[in-house]
Amino acid sequence: MNTTKKQSRMTRQKRVIMAEMEKACDHPDADTVYLRVKSKLPKVSLATIYRNLEDMAGKGKLLKLTGTTQKTRFDGRTDTHYHFHCVQCGRVEDTSVPPLKELSEYVAREVDREIWWHRLDFFGFCSSCRKTKQSVQGEV
């Protein structure tokens, strides 16, 4: 639970990071952002990049394309199916959503790609956790 009201102060680093993210169209990772910011502020540190990106994501200013799970999980079922992840208890459940074959074909045709596989993951509260909700940090 985070009830601390922390106010934000504008810094040179923050300004450059925000500017870089606004013009970036390539979904850069933290290290790439670091390199770009470093070219303008040579003394910036990677930790500052991480701290600021995390912060911006928390404020909804950008999306964090994290792995869907912290740790890799393994699934004995190998046919195409999709998962639901409970953000509170961490449970992963199979859904009954049917394979989105046409969608895959559409994305393939879009700009002449070749799609090998796709994945669809839902996040939220499982039916048992709905009753006992706690805090959640906004993340995608």
Add this chain to the structure above:
Amino acid sequence: MNTTKKQSRMTRQKRVIMAEMEKACDHPDADTVYLRVKSKLPKVSLATIYRNLEDMAGKGKLLKLTGTTQKTRFDGRTDTHYHFHCVQCGRVEDTSVPPLKELSEYVAREVDREIWWHRLDFFGFCSSCRKTKQSVQGEV
């Protein structure tokens, strides 16, 4: 490029790991599998679990629910949209697939969940890499 023809040898460890994965319905992570196998073979090591799960995934005997990207990436665009990941060059592109709102509602109703967000990722060769394909390891 992996042209080595490595043959597989059945071991006690492998047998137990396979059995555990067959009966598991909870998408366990490597550490969880380790604990389960360890209860039958106390001397087993985590590295063996990783090696075998990796191997099984490579043979299509199970699905690896990896994060969608190795590193976290950040996206300045915050409206609901989906991504395509090129397995060769690593590029991440936005797709024009419209938001799957109804699908999310369907999954919510399925067993009375509360869906907060979802993500859909496509993997394959981008249009420029189609022409210069190299090897890819099977992974999901």
Add this chain to the structure above:
DNA sequence: TTATTTGCAAACAGTTTGCAAATCA
């Protein structure tokens, strides 16, 4: 017999954190 697989520990990669110095308001 001998190539494969294991257990162990050390290496790795990405990310986070503690802390004193710098800096924004």
Add this chain to the structure above:
DNA sequence: TGATTTGCAAACTGTTTGCAAATAA
């Protein structure tokens, strides 16, 4: 001035790897 933010280095977590000993075929 005084709280926030930084840079640095060290810590952490999940995963991989090198190597000698164990083992399946």
